[in-house]
Amino acid sequence: MRTPASVQRGLVKRGLVKRGLVKRAAVLLLVVLLALAPFTNRNLGGLLPGPINSAGSLQLLALMLVAAATAVTLDVMFGYTGLLSFGHALYFGFGCYSTVVLSNISSLGFAKGAVLAILLTFVVALAGNAASLRLTGIGFSMATLALAQALAIGVERGFLRSGGEVGVTYGFGVLPGPFVGIANTRNAYWLALALLLAVYALCWLAVRTEAGHVWQAIRENALRTRVLGYDVYVFQLGAGTIACTLAGACGAVYSVVMGGANPSIVVLGYSLSLVLMVALGGRGVLWGAALGGVLYTYLNQRLTALSDSATVTGLPEVIRVPLTQPNFILGVLFILIILFLPAGLASVLGIRRRPRAGRTDQKPRGAAPVPDDRREPALDG
Amino acid sequence: MATFILIAVSGLGLGALYFLLATGLSLIFGLMRVLSFAHGAFLSVAAFASWLVLRSDDSPSTWRLALALLAATVLGGALAFVTELAIIRPLKGRELEQLLATVGLGLALVALLAAIWGPDEHLIPRTQWLDSTSSVLGAPIPHTRFLLIVAAALVMAAIRLLLSRSRYGLIIRAGVENSEMVSALGINVKRSFTLVFTVGGMLAGLGGGLAGSYYGGVSPYLGDGMLIFSFIVLIIGGLGSIVGALVAAIVLGLSQSLVNFYVQNGIGDIFVVVLLVMTLLVRPQGLLGQKERLV
Amino acid sequence: MSPWSAVEPGVAAAGTGRPLLVLAGVHAYIGQSHILEGVSFALTAGRVTTILGRNGVGKTSTLRSILGLMHREGRIEFGGRDLTAMETHEIVRLGISYVPEDRDVFHGLTIAENLRLAERRGQQPNYDRVFELFPELKQRRSQRAGTLSGGQQQMLSLGRALLHDSRLMLIDEPTKGLAPRLVREVVETLERVTASASVLLVEQNLAVARRLSHHVVVLAQGSVTADGPASDVLADEASLRRYLGVGPDDSRRDA
Numbered sequence: 001m002r003t004p005a006s007v008q009r010g011l012v013k014r015g016l017v018k019r020g021l022v023k024r025a026a027v028l029l030l031v032v033l034l035a036l037a038p039f040t041n042r043n044l045g046g047l048l049p050g051p052i053n054s055a056g057s058l059q060l061l062a063l064m065l066v067a068a069a070t071a072v073t074l075d076v077m078f079g080y081t082g083l084l085s086f087g088h089a090l091y092f093g094f095g096c097y098s099t100v101v102l103s104n105i106s107s108l109g110f111a112k113g114a115v116l117a118i119l120l121t122f123v124v125a126l127a128g129n130a131a132s133l134r135l136t137g138i139g140f141s142m143a144t145l146a147l148a149q150a151l152a153i154g155v156e157r158g159f160l161r162s163g164g165e166v167g168v169t170y171g172f173g174v175l176p177g178p179f180v181g182i183a184n185t186r187n188a189y190w191l192a193l194a195l196l197l198a199v200y201a202l203c204w205l206a207v208r209t210e211a212g213h214v215w216q217a218i219r220e221n222a223l224r225t226r227v228l229g230y231d232v233y234v235f236q237l238g239a240g241t242i243a244c245t246l247a248g249a250c251g252a253v254y255s256v257v258m259g260g261a262n263p264s265i266v267v268l269g270y271s272l273s274l275v276l277m278v279a280l281g282g283r284g285v286l287w288g289a290a291l292g293g294v295l296y297t298y299l300n301q302r303l304t305a306l307s308d309s310a311t312v313t314g315l316p317e318v319i320r321v322p323l324t325q326p327n328f329i330l331g332v333l334f335i336l337i338i339l340f341l342p343a344g345l346a347s348v349l350g351i352r353r354r355p356r357a358g359r360t361d362q363k364p365r366g367a368a369p370v371p372d373d374r375r376e377p378a379l380d381g
Numbered sequence: 382m383a384t385f386i387l388i389a390v391s392g393l394g395l396g397a398l399y400f401l402l403a404t405g406l407s408l409i410f411g412l413m414r415v416l417s418f419a420h421g422a423f424l425s426v427a428a429f430a431s432w433l434v435l436r437s438d439d440s441p442s443t444w445r446l447a448l449a450l451l452a453a454t455v456l457g458g459a460l461a462f463v464t465e466l467a468i469i470r471p472l473k474g475r476e477l478e479q480l481l482a483t484v485g486l487g488l489a490l491v492a493l494l495a496a497i498w499g500p501d502e503h504l505i506p507r508t509q510w511l512d513s514t515s516s517v518l519g520a521p522i523p524h525t526r527f528l529l530i531v532a533a534a535l536v537m538a539a540i541r542l543l544l545s546r547s548r549y550g551l552i553i554r555a556g557v558e559n560s561e562m563v564s565a566l567g568i569n570v571k572r573s574f575t576l577v578f579t580v581g582g583m584l585a586g587l588g589g590g591l592a593g594s595y596y597g598g599v600s601p602y603l604g605d606g607m608l609i610f611s612f613i614v615l616i617i618g619g620l621g622s623i624v625g626a627l628v629a630a631i632v633l634g635l636s637q638s639l640v641n642f643y644v645q646n647g648i649g650d651i652f653v654v655v656l657l658v659m660t661l662l663v664r665p666q667g668l669l670g671q672k673e674r675l676v
Numbered sequence: 677m678s679p680w681s682a683v684e685p686g687v688a689a690a691g692t693g694r695p696l697l698v699l700a701g702v703h704a705y706i707g708q709s710h711i712l713e714g715v716s717f718a719l720t721a722g723r724v725t726t727i728l729g730r731n732g733v734g735k736t737s738t739l740r741s742i743l744g745l746m747h748r749e750g751r752i753e754f755g756g757r758d759l760t761a762m763e764t765h766e767i768v769r770l771g772i773s774y775v776p777e778d779r780d781v782f783h784g785l786t787i788a789e790n791l792r793l794a795e796r797r798g799q800q801p802n803y804d805r806v807f808e809l810f811p812e813l814k815q816r817r818s819q820r821a822g823t824l825s826g827g828q829q830q831m832l833s834l835g836r837a838l839l840h841d842s843r844l845m846l847i848d849e850p851t852k853g854l855a856p857r858l859v860r861e862v863v864e865t866l867e868r869v870t871a872s873a874s875v876l877l878v879e880q881n882l883a884v885a886r887r888l889s890h891h892v893v894v895l896a897q898g899s900v901t902a903d904g905p906a907s908d909v910l911a912d913e914a915s916l917r918r919y920l921g922v923g924p925d926d927s928r929r930d931a
Contacts, residue, residue: 084477131662138416139665142616146657149609153654157647221707268609272418272484279481325496331489338482339471555782555793562780565743566794567768
């Protein structure tokens with residue numbers, strides 16, 4: 001029987017031989033370019049709020065990188081393991097808020113506060129996923145939604161010094177020097193870049209382990225994976241806990257970039273936009289999710305600025321008015337992608353992920369027939 | 382005691398709103414296995430329509446109110462109808478993509494509302510009757526509550542009639558159990574899908590019109606807030622069960638209002654979420670749902 | 677082997693020996709599993725053709741492929757018409773009725789409602805026939821199908837398929853899970869019903885297959901390995917043992 005692992009290894013090997021060196025060189029180049037951004041005084045027209053190394057641009061870029069990292073973590077759960085979470089904002093938001101609130105406690109300070117926050121996020125991730133995974137399919141998704149709602153309500157009401165509608169910022173002197181002030185935006189930017197690299201590397205490694213292959217097998221057919229002898233619940237729990245804890249780390253970095261936390265990152269809308277990011281870029285493809293995160297955040301931030309620009313104010317009302325709301329364009333774009341490019345943008349760029357999640361009537365691409373003497377009891381006659 | 386009655390009736394009124402939205406969503410999920418995130422947006426759009434009808438008159442007549450509600454219902458249905466044909470049907474069989482598409486649509490519609498009329502609330506004038514109260518067991522109950530409860534009761538009766546007496550109702554009831562077998566009997570379930578989705582839209586529209594008058598105002602985000610609670614009603618009541626949705630809506634509306642008032646404002650909302658989590662852990666199919674549907 | 681390679685469009689007459697249903701090179705998939713790997717056989721009108729095979733080999737998938745209930749490729753023609761281009765309800769309206777493996781009656785509906793759902797527009801439903809075959813269904817008309825016993829549900833499932841005259845009946849394991857007495861009843865009913873009908877039957881129970889079949893098709897390893905008159909195929913004990921893992925006298929289900 002071809003195990004998921006052997007199938008994956010075969011495909012990976014082929015991929016490495018064909019595209020490996022070129023791909024790795026390109027990635028390295030990209031990382032170097034990104035790292036050099038704060039030294040680049042180029043102006044990209046209206047694409048960024050100012051020259052690349054201006055504080056405004058760097059902060060935008062930092063937010064894009066953080067979103068990319070968060071989308072990657074969701075992709076591990078959703079794209080690879082098939083767990084559709086409507087509550088990823090819970091863990092991102094919890095990581096963010098707890099970092100700020102704990103750091104603001106004078107006896108803790110930032111270093112201890114941040115570490116404690118991540119540890120707490122791990123506990124919450126473990127507990128949250130353990131509970132939600134008691135259900136499958138839509139039940140699981142609804143459970144994630146419910147848990148996230150609990151946090152959203154709590155934050156909105158300002159429980160535990162979370163500041164309510166205004167959010168909460170780092171107190172004076174709490175955030176380490178290098179991250180304070182406009183002039184130091186570059187440091188927050190590099191932190192965000194480091195986050196993306198670390199999260200991406202961790203997830204990249206994780207999905208290539210035996211566990212990672214089991215995750216993908218679970219996504220394809222959970223029942224069959226269980227029949228093969230794997231404890232599906234434990235593996236799902238592993239995927240969820242890792243993904244959500246990393247999301248918390250992303251939230252912590254977000255708080256550094258923004259100087260605090262605000263309720264917009266714990267609401268259902270944010271969880272949904274994370275799902276959109278992953279679906280937009282291509283679920284089951286890590287860099288696709290990253291791309292989705294980058295694109296979504298960019299459009300979200302820049303479209304409003306675009307609508308104020310001179311070129312647009314001249315356009316007829318019918319076109320101009322919807323442009324004032326980036327979500328309109330994003331929503332429409334998203335519908336179009338779903339209808340015409342369901343595998344996301346990554347599929348345009350030629351790289352398709354491993355065999356798609358199976359429906360009963362879905363045709364597999366290039367799947368080898370299962371030898372009949374090894375066929376496990378099927379669900380049909 | 383009077384306060385209790387007032388809070389309880391308010392809770393029932395709220396429950397009535399949730400019920401309207403949840404009923405449509407329940408049928409849609411039961412039959413089509415699609416969780417529609419767009420119906421919250423349909424509700425908001427319909428609410429705006431009712432505002433447009435009512436805003437020109439400071440003290441509108443009951444006829445105008447009826448017109449507003451009709452406009453809201455029709456608009457909700459129309460939006461849903463177009464959505465089903467243009468977006469849901471082409472994605473036949475791919476429930477995840479259908480769900481994601483409704484998320485995108487909901488996003489776009491709400492943004493459009495905010496773009497045209499701004500993100501803030503717009504006040505809706507009430508009819509004289511709606512603005513006044515009647516005494517029930519010593520409590521002054523605003524008539525808005527009665528309107529909601531009566532509307533929900535009428536809708537419940539109408540839907541039960543539709544389901545039990547008509548051929549489409551028969552098809553829907555069977556389809557909720559096993560839509561594949563229905564098509565294996567030679568029945569074109571696609572038409573039923575469109576019908577159910579549209580009816581869900583009409584219910585959302587009616588809910589939007591009613592919510593506007595109940596709250597006295599509309600904002601683009603009205604529907605999304607209600608959508609979340611409606612999902613919770615859906616789960617607790619059991620996907621695909623109308624009676625379940627009714628019971629859950631009543632329980633949720635009552636407990637949310639009572640806890641919010643007697644304990645602390647905001648705890649009621651959290652209590653509702655706790656109820657949901659407990660339901661998911663103890664009885665995941667909901668009160669009256671079938672076991673095969675959810676787990 | 678029976679003639680299936682030449683099919684003239686529009687030919688659907690019963691009892692003339694021309695194929696009513698033709699499968700040629702049919703592949704079917706469930707997710708990643710390649711269930712049917714080139715199934716080919718023809719079915720002649722006016723007689724009972726039974727598909728035999730091990731558990732899991734794809735007998736039910738064959739029926740579902742005909743009905744368009746799963747992803748399939750290849751050629752499937754019914755009375756000369758290409759079924760692969762049609763949707764399930766259109767296929768059924770050509771005159772095919774289906775008795776699924778797990779009965780699939782609607783639990784929340786009464787017997788009467790279950791039957792009413794099976795009515796086809798433009799045709800007169802034959803309730804007399806159904807109630808004559810299954811008098812219990814008439815007695816329990818207002819009872820919810822979910823409260824019926826397995827045997828009663830099987831009657832309902834069969835009855836609903838007999839409400840109208842079909843050109844082809846697809847029947848999947850009608851005796852599955854039934855007590856021996858009920859098995860006898862069902863088989864007797866089927867004998868009456870299939871006297872002049874065209875039936876594609878899936879059965880695990882060899883004794884039942886022996887009694888009802890005129891023609892047998894054996895599925896193994898995803899395709900047809902034997903195809904011929906029932907008397908011939910069922911007499912070949914060696915092949916049966918190899919492909920089914922049972923002897924011809926086993927009347928119990930294959931594990």
